[in-house]
Amino acid sequence: MAEEIEVYGDDDGIMLLGDSEDIQQALAELQISEEHTTDISKAAILKTAHRATKMFGKAQERSGRWVKLTKESAQKAREHGFLRNNATGNFMGVIGKGGKGGIKGNVQFERIAGGFNPAKVANVEMLMLTMALEQAMKEMTDYLKQIDAKVDQVLRQQKNAELAKFLSVAGLVAEAENELSHIGTLSDATWDQLGNSAQTVNEVQQYSLLQLKDIAEKIASSVNDTRTTKDTLVKARSGIGDWLAVAADCLRMRDRIDMLKVQRFIDADITPDLLSKHRFVIAENRRARYHSITDATAHLRQAIKEAVQGKDDTMRVILLPMDAPVVMREGNAIVDALARFDKALGEEYAVTHFSEKQWNDAMGEVGQALADGTGHLLQQAGDNLKEGTKQVGNLVNGAGDQIKKAFGNFPKLW
Template identity: 30%
Template sequence: MDSDIELVSDGDGLAVIGDPAAIERFLADEGLQSKALALPRVSTVVGGSAAGLQAGSQIAESSGRWVKLTAESAAQVKKYGLTPTGTPGVDHAMLGARGNIKGWIQIAKGPGSIAANPAILAGGAGVMAQLALQQTMSEVTDYLVKIDAKLDDVLRAQKNAVVAPMIGVGLQLEEAMTIREHVGRVNEVTWSKIQATSGTVADTQAYALLQLDALASKFEQKSKVGDLTKVTKEIAPKVREWLAVLARCFQLLDAIAVLELDRVLETAPEDADGYRTGIRAARMERREAISRSTGRLLGRLGEAVAIANAKVLTHPSASPAIVQISDRTADAVDEFHQLLGIEEAWEDPETRLWGMAATEVKVKAVAAGVGGVGAVKRFSSETGGRAREARGRIANRVAERSGTWRSRDDESDGID
């Protein structure tokens, strides 16, 4: 029936396939944002056999939209009970509209269902994977514009021979993606230009991760507030620069994956499922490698905050500066994590809030007499505003982002 639609999910996105009017109704009912799904592209990669030609004709007659799966959108479609197919990582459901009543119900899969044709599922899953990659690429572009990253300036400033070719590689891949959009495929000429670019991008990513590790190591054996102030100020802009480089590397490696999938779908469609799942696994490994380095950095920032909070009474001006700079740097890392879909499960370090410090200084003031009362007044006048702000945001913010890290509570207790 024209009102029937099919849902196909690969975990990253959801394809809604069927009659255009039915698709629009479903998306409107669920409040889902979507983009066009190139079904004609699927029809060209399902094979030249009789079954493949029939499948291609079937899919070409349908319309399709693609929805990025977020936590919210995934929860919305979960109620429709998508079930696994014979294609790894791909789930499917067929839905029918409830007449004039708003809502959709799952119906039995007929012989014309997409799920009944492995060729369509494999080709469709490959195209869906490309759309998910391109969505992330677009989001990285927006991110780099938002943070006003001067990527070329950062890359030109590097004397390392590994990083230097990144600008040229980026231009090559952008050209290849543009040609792909106009031609509809990656031909031999385009492929010959970019097939060796992944090594340069991967090497640059590794170099950027080493730079983040080097920045984190600057906190080693630093326990004085003056030293920590200097380090936090020094690394903050450099962290942002290397996060931008990593974002660009992620974007370019995704572009390479899109182009590779095109080649596989065209030259070896029987390998499409394996290649698609391999790309997904490789992206996960990249995320994990990045999160290890950013996690170490967040841990060191968390330690610096813990020390600053422990010494807030003796350094009422410098300590909050450390906390504030660390918080802004952690915000930058957090935004970067969200961009790449890096899950965060960090432990809370036991940092001392400004409000607790204020209470402590009052207690000590009573014991110390007049001099202590003066300290209370000075503390209140200089840092009262910071106390209120930090109680709700600053000191705990880094704590919420720091991963598994070395606790320095025992060390800081004995530091003057």
């Protein structure tokens, strides 16, 4: 590459500043597709010429690309020598010219060529924060469209005055964004109108987390009864979807408010050190919000696993042929919904589905066990009597023909 490329990075992403062709070469060496990056010239915070000049001066004429830091891109960064600066906790350096001609092992951190000054570093870090905010808001918007979320309906159904305030916050934030896009700055009067909007959003988010926690506890308490598990999961499925949508909209709303806050900070004449501190606080608070929600989804996944696990065993499928399969299907549907939500938050993992044993297969296993002269499944039936006594009685009274058909050619198992 002909010239040096400035490299910055934080917990959310990596930014490359320099000549466009050099950046393309660097991305190729990093094995990062350009289509997975964002052109910084499209950043909302730089739409105003005054703000762009204030942040970067002549540097705004240079090209720049930002890429979201995923597990894959983070690994590539480590492989190519992108280490954290001990002083800031972020990435900062140059690549290319004056070294090995490539990227690996050619990153400087303590003394960076090109005269990096505190103001420039603070502005670049704030730009990276806004890029992360924009990306997160886009992903939350896409998620809410994907599930056709009706957040306003969910909140209205609660008939809670505090929750209803969330809808008014959405209107105020939209008005502030409209003012910013047309005028370029946010007036003190408009900012004052927002008032305690962030606190209101936080309260709604906490309420949604409490609802998800309550659902998880109900699922966990159903672990010893298949029919109760089925009824609980059927009822929980829609509730989980509703409150995940509310949590997603709360995250998006806080990011929108943070974006307004960042632009207020940029427009104010504050020191680079204070600007960096504001960026740090905003980023830390965002991480805390995201972790509180991913903790809730992890708790839900564990509760579902414990409640569903074992519900596909042979005797349960036979004794409760109408319930056990529903448990499997509902459990799988919920873990899929949780995975989609977590993916929108940047948390990707392999989804483990619960197996659904078919009734015919279960009966075949019983027949084979009896033919082999083993008593294994008979013992299993005895072990299940405590859980199944009530259910079996109901089945005998309400579905006698089905039971006779199921066991007509086999010795009685109880």
